[in-house]
Amino acid sequence: MSAPLVEVSTISRSYSMRSGMFGRATAVHAVDGVSLTIAKGETLGLVGESGSGKSTTGRIVLGLEPPDSGAVRFDAKPMAAPGTAAWRAQRARMQMIFQDPLGALDRRLPVATQIREPLDIHGHGTPAEREERVRELLRAVELTPAHGARYPGALSGGQRQRIVLARALATKPDFLVCDEPVSALDVSIQAQVVNLLCDLQAQLGLTLLFISHDLRVVRQISNVVAVMYLGRIVEIGSADDLFARPEHPYTQALVSASPAPGRRSAGRIVLAGDPPNPAARPQGCAFHPRCPRATARCASEVPALSAVGGDRQVACHLVTGAQTRDAA
Amino acid sequence: MSPLVSIAGLSVAFGGAPVLRGVDLALGKGEAVGLVGESGSGKSVTWLAALGLLPRHAKVSGSVRLDGRELLGAPAAELDRVRGGRIAMIFQDPASALNPVLTIRRQLCEALALHRDLQGEAVKAEAKRLLDLVGIPDAGRRLQAYPHEFSGGQVQRIMIAMALAGNPDLLIADEPTTALDATIQAQILELLSTIRREMSMAMVLISHDLGVVAENCDRVAVMYAGRIVEQAPSNQLFADPVHPYAQGLIGALPPLDGPRRRLTAIPGTVPDPAHMPGGCAFAPRCALAAEPCGLAAPSLALISDDRTVACIRAEASRRALLGIAAE
Numbered sequence: 001m002s003a004p005l006v007e008v009s010t011i012s013r014s015y016s017m018r019s020g021m022f023g024r025a026t027a028v029h030a031v032d033g034v035s036l037t038i039a040k041g042e043t044l045g046l047v048g049e050s051g052s053g054k055s056t057t058g059r060i061v062l063g064l065e066p067p068d069s070g071a072v073r074f075d076a077k078p079m080a081a082p083g084t085a086a087w088r089a090q091r092a093r094m095q096m097i098f099q100d101p102l103g104a105l106d107r108r109l110p111v112a113t114q115i116r117e118p119l120d121i122h123g124h125g126t127p128a129e130r131e132e133r134v135r136e137l138l139r140a141v142e143l144t145p146a147h148g149a150r151y152p153g154a155l156s157g158g159q160r161q162r163i164v165l166a167r168a169l170a171t172k173p174d175f176l177v178c179d180e181p182v183s184a185l186d187v188s189i190q191a192q193v194v195n196l197l198c199d200l201q202a203q204l205g206l207t208l209l210f211i212s213h214d215l216r217v218v219r220q221i222s223n224v225v226a227v228m229y230l231g232r233i234v235e236i237g238s239a240d241d242l243f244a245r246p247e248h249p250y251t252q253a254l255v256s257a258s259p260a261p262g263r264r265s266a267g268r269i270v271l272a273g274d275p276p277n278p279a280a281r282p283q284g285c286a287f288h289p290r291c292p293r294a295t296a297r298c299a300s301e302v303p304a305l306s307a308v309g310g311d312r313q314v315a316c317h318l319v320t321g322a323q324t325r326d327a328a
Numbered sequence: 329m330s331p332l333v334s335i336a337g338l339s340v341a342f343g344g345a346p347v348l349r350g351v352d353l354a355l356g357k358g359e360a361v362g363l364v365g366e367s368g369s370g371k372s373v374t375w376l377a378a379l380g381l382l383p384r385h386a387k388v389s390g391s392v393r394l395d396g397r398e399l400l401g402a403p404a405a406e407l408d409r410v411r412g413g414r415i416a417m418i419f420q421d422p423a424s425a426l427n428p429v430l431t432i433r434r435q436l437c438e439a440l441a442l443h444r445d446l447q448g449e450a451v452k453a454e455a456k457r458l459l460d461l462v463g464i465p466d467a468g469r470r471l472q473a474y475p476h477e478f479s480g481g482q483v484q485r486i487m488i489a490m491a492l493a494g495n496p497d498l499l500i501a502d503e504p505t506t507a508l509d510a511t512i513q514a515q516i517l518e519l520l521s522t523i524r525r526e527m528s529m530a531m532v533l534i535s536h537d538l539g540v541v542a543e544n545c546d547r548v549a550v551m552y553a554g555r556i557v558e559q560a561p562s563n564q565l566f567a568d569p570v571h572p573y574a575q576g577l578i579g580a581l582p583p584l585d586g587p588r589r590r591l592t593a594i595p596g597t598v599p600d601p602a603h604m605p606g607g608c609a610f611a612p613r614c615a616l617a618a619e620p621c622g623l624a625a626p627s628l629a630l631i632s633d634d635r636t637v638a639c640i641r642a643e644a645s646r647r648a649l650l651g652i653a654a655e
């Protein structure tokens with residue numbers, strides 16, 4: 001594995017939330033002690049249900065929001081303080097792509113103008129060079145200058161997401177955080193964008209943090225996958241192996257819940273109970289109220305994320321290493 | 329066996345733009361049929377048109393028969409009895425389908441009063457039974473609650489309870505789990521198939537998720553640009569899709585196990601209903617398109633006892649697929 005580009009150590013972030021008009025403020029632990037590293041040129045996939053803290057992790061990694069505790073290092077240097085020149089230089093090397101391309105674009109401007117915007121802001125090259133770069137970026141995302149002249153409303157969802165991607169690539173970033181970038185797209189269009197992202201990553205040597213609730217898409221694009229549940233990473237490991245042999249009971253349920261053509265639902269693990277609520281996180285292992293294998297210990301003791309063999313790490317009292325892996 | 333519902337030549341246009349262009353589909357008693365296709369292909373409009381739920385400016389033609397009786401143009405009173413009675417529908421966004429200022433009991437009892445011959449305490453008992461049936465814990469007490477007091481998955485369960493109030497013969501579930509998380513989606517799908525079995529109710533499951541449809545339906549119909557382009561038993565469609573669009577959809581789905589392969593993306597995008605290409609609507613994106621494809625829209629033709637495909641090159645396409653598989 002090459003040197004890490006991104007190193008996240010035990011970041012936490014909580015928000016205070018008031019329930020009802022006179023309700024007491026409660027702390028929502030959106031992210032709680034998350035550590036991960038992403039090697040240069042690799043993709044880390046982050047999966048989990050709604051509210052598990054994926055986007056918050058992404059925003060902290062990008063420096064869009066500070067962690068309450070913990071730290072992020074980018075290219076072996078700590079993140080600079082927001083607003084400083086060092087911060088801007090660092091930020092130009094990282095970009096973010098969101099789920100909703102229409103929301104990310106300005107409806108009143110032709111899309112080529114919006115691709116050029118970051119070049120204008122960072123004062124890259126002469127105006128003519130910027131125009132050429134915009135044409136190059138449109139080509140890179142498999143669109144034409146004619147598409148560039150259009151307004152966002154006149155493009156399809158997949159085309160808009162390509163424009164957002166082109167704009168994110170304008171300043172030649174090293175690192176992209178993609179938050180559900182294809183979730184709003186139809187399967188056939190999703191495949192176009194996933195292929196494009198894979199190609200661009202290979203050509204440009206990009207490092208990606210790829211956030212999605214779609215296990216299939218995440219496996220397709222990631223080297224390493226981390227599974228989050230209520231603000232914590234409960235399992236992390238290499239993508240193919242993790243989905244082939246999930247160890248954590250929650251990952252097992254997630255993989256089993258992913259519908260597959262050619263398989264009937266027989267034998268599926270269906271979890272009882274409601275989706276997790278970050279404002280009322282259970283004691284001990286946060287998954288214990290829904291876990292089919294929970295024991296008394298799980299309700300009181302938080303399992304630590306620990307190595308269980310290979311490159312896999314699991315946070316579960318019952319998964320402790322070699323013997324469980326062989327049994328699987 | 330005569331079909332429960334049979335749709336023939338169903339066409340819908342909005343302001344001159346054709347969004348359904350002759351849909352043919354039949355459904356047997358107790359059968360589960362999946363409807364897949366990209367957004368805008370006409371999955372929802374098909375059933376909104378069948379049940380007379382489209383806005384007045386929609387131009388609807390063709391035929392929709394329930395047990396042989398024509399529904400298109402039927403008197404309003406008859407349609408009212410059918411909707412929620414013999415055919416119930418649940419929608420993708422459950423929250424918007426419930427009234428936020430009324431308790432669940434009020435809404436369930438209204439649905440029961442409308443479609444069932446029940447009075448007084450019997451209505452309340454039935455409301456509680458339905459909530460129990462869809463797995464809402466502590467149903468008796470929860471009847472007093474308002475929609476916002478339930479989680480998304482529970483709201484969808486309540487929608488299912490409402491749909492069951494009229495003892496329907498057919499349930500149309502339009503993207504019933506799209507807004508839900510994976511583990512909750514699994515719960516709802518399991519609930520739907522249990523109930524369907526117990527009540528021997530037919531179901532149309534509309535989804536853009538091929539996996540969801542494959543696992544929960546006996547038969548699948550694939551829609552493209554306002555038409556059904558292939559229709560087959562689920563296992564056959566996924567093992568051996570024949571229409572190039574169906575092949576494309578399945579190739580575009582990343583595998584969850586086995587070796588990774590480059591996804592076979594379908595190039596281009598769906599045609600705009602206002603500028604529908606002449607001939608086969610899929611031709612601009614089809615790798616097998618040849619000159620005759622542009623001449624006339626291919627109609628659904630039988631390729632075996634229980635499969636139909638609308639592609640003039642169905643044979644060639646099948647061979648191409650086998651060629652790929654043999655590679």
Ligand SMILES: Nc1ncnc2c1ncn2[C@@H]1O[C@H](COP(=O)(O)OP(=O)(O)OP(=O)(O)O)[C@@H](O)[C@H]1O
Binds near residue numbers: 015030049
């Ligand atoms: N600015 C904020 N103020 C208050 N609460 C917040 C804020 N941002 C996030 N949260 C809460 O933190 C928790 C984690 O949110 P986050 O957006 O990271 O989840 P996620 O995993 O990205 O979910 P999704 O799959 O729905 O996008 C949620 O309960 C969310 O409501």
Ligand SMILES: Nc1ncnc2c1ncn2[C@@H]1O[C@H](COP(=O)(O)OP(=O)(O)O)[C@@H](O)[C@H]1O
Binds near residue numbers: 342347369372374
């Ligand atoms: N009330 C309406 N007025 C105008 N166009 C509509 C209306 N409802 C649906 N359409 C159009 O009909 C087509 C099919 O829509 P729909 O059946 O909702 O697709 P889906 O397959 O995603 O369910 C789309 O092009 C949509 O924009």
Ligand code: SF4
Binds near residue numbers: 248
């Ligand atoms: S620690 Fe206990 S509750 Fe948590 S996942 Fe493991 S077995 Fe289940």
Ligand code: SF4
Binds near residue numbers: 572612614616639642
């Ligand atoms: S009729 Fe022609 S264009 Fe249409 S799907 Fe078949 S081969 Fe392709």
Ligand SMILES: [Mg+2]
Binds near residue numbers: 054055056179
């Ligand atoms: Mg998010």
Ligand SMILES: [Mg+2]
Binds near residue numbers: 373
């Ligand atoms: Mg729809």
